[in-house]
Amino acid sequence: MQALILAGGKGTRLRPLTVYTPKPIVPICNRPFLLYQIDTLRRAGITDITLSLSYQPNKIEHLLGDGSDHGVKLKYTVEPQPMGTAGAYKFAEDAIRETTVVFNGDILTDLDLKAVIREHNGRKAAATVVLQPVENPRAYGLVETETDGRIHRFLEKPKEDEITCNNINAGTYILEPGVLDFIPPGENYSFEYGLFPDLLKRKESFYAHVPPRTYWIDIGTPERYLQAHQDLLANRVGRIHIKERRGSFDSATVAEIDELSIIGDDCQIKPGAQIINSVLGQGCFVEERAHVANSVIWPHTRIGTAAQVSNAIVGRGCHVGRSAVIGPGSVLGDKTSVTDYTITGGAKL
Ligand code: GDD
Ligand code: MG
Numbered sequence: 571m572q573a574l575i576l577a578g579g580k581g582t583r584l585r586p587l588t589v590y591t592p593k594p595i596v597p598i599c600n601r602p603f604l605l606y607q608i609d610t611l612r613r614a615g616i617t618d619i620t621l622s623l624s625y626q627p628n629k630i631e632h633l634l635g636d637g638s639d640h641g642v643k644l645k646y647t648v649e650p651q652p653m654g655t656a657g658a659y660k661f662a663e664d665a666i667r668e669t670t671v672v673f674n675g676d677i678l679t680d681l682d683l684k685a686v687i688r689e690h691n692g693r694k695a696a697a698t699v700v701l702q703p704v705e706n707p708r709a710y711g712l713v714e715t716e717t718d719g720r721i722h723r724f725l726e727k728p729k730e731d732e733i734t735c736n737n738i739n740a741g742t743y744i745l746e747p748g749v750l751d752f753i754p755p756g757e758n759y760s761f762e763y764g765l766f767p768d769l770l771k772r773k774e775s776f777y778a779h780v781p782p783r784t785y786w787i788d789i790g791t792p793e794r795y796l797q798a799h800q801d802l803l804a805n806r807v808g809r810i811h812i813k814e815r816r817g818s819f820d821s822a823t824v825a826e827i828d829e830l831s832i833i834g835d836d837c838q839i840k841p842g843a844q845i846i847n848s849v850l851g852q853g854c855f856v857e858e859r860a861h862v863a864n865s866v867i868w869p870h871t872r873i874g875t876a877a878q879v880s881n882a883i884v885g886r887g888c889h890v891g892r893s894a895v896i897g898p899g900s901v902l903g904d905k906t907s908v909t910d911y912t913i914t915g916g917a918k919l
Pocket of ligand 2: 674676788790
């Protein structure tokens with residue numbers, strides 16, 4: 571078995587966070603996101619992993635190298651321009667010889683991957699798609715199934731009146747190399763609009779795997795990125811437990827840091843500051859009486875005296891001025907400087 575992680579999208583819906591950091595390596599609780607997917611693969615015994623890149627590939631390669639620090643062997647393919655999801659799999663054809671696990675590179679889940687592989691093999695399927703129930707399938711790929719688990723219909727980004735069930739494509743596939751022959755070479759081609767509907771037309775053995783209660787989130791928007799943090803901090807994600815919530819940092823004894831929060835190395839937290847249910851990246855500086863709640867702060871950011879940050883995401887190397895109020899829903903890109911007393915996002919005027 572081997573794996574391919576689709577990590578070439580531009581991450582437009584996660585802007586401004588993805589202006590300098592490609593989505594696959596945005597920090598989630600101070601770890602590059604892809605490491606969670608690599609953990610899932612390694613737990614299932616899969617160590618031969620190809621990362622399919624296109625947007626800012628060097629940053630990802632530089633960070634993860636050959637994978638030896640993480641107990642896996644990483645290879646990279648870099649498309650000159652994005653080839654689409656199935657086009658990216660076809661582009662990696664030379665690296666693919668066996669049954670392959672394909673991940674969308676933005677899904678945080680506690681899926682039991684071994685169970686998916688067992689079911690795929692037991693059914694001798696050409697392709698298996700993992701499903702997830704969601705409240706509103708509009709933003710995803712809707713998947714209708716037969717009672718025996720065969721896929722009946724695949725409808726990407728359905729319109730309101732096309733929604734017939736709440737099961738969606740969870741962005742995890744098991745593919746036999748034979749399906750590569752159905753993907754046109756050298757073209758932009760998608761699993762969702764191209765290969766999957768085509769497999770149905772060809773009457774290939776194309777199955778859904780419905781896992782029992784599984785945590786699942788696509789981290790690709792700021793709301794869901796923040797939600798993923800809240801879920802991890804509250805230990806709502808099985809199989810992923812935050813081991814170390816406290817790096818080595820300086821904190822005044824009169825500062826309040828709750829048990830849920832994660833504080834990166836080399837932070838400084840001054841007297842009277844409060845950090846509640848939040849994540850601080852490495853080297854952050856929180857001044858006196860500043861208040862940070864339900865927020866994610868990327869490394870090397872300074873939160874000024876008596877500033878308030880709540881339900882917000884603050885990028886790397888930012889400066890939030892004295893008494894500023896960064897309110898719910900605010901997302902500050904890297905190196906933003908917010909003047910003293912500024913008010914952003916959701917604050918009551
Ligand atoms: N290499 C490469 N090349 N990767 C790509 C390309 C490309 O041209 N286009 C997208 N990707 C990667 C993205 O980086 C992302 O990890 C993954 O493919 C899926 O792309 P998204 O842009 O995040 O798609 P989506 O979230 O709108 O929809 C997809 O995911 C849903 C689950 O979250 C679809 O697969 C839906 O059917 C699915 O329900
Ligand atoms: Mg996505």
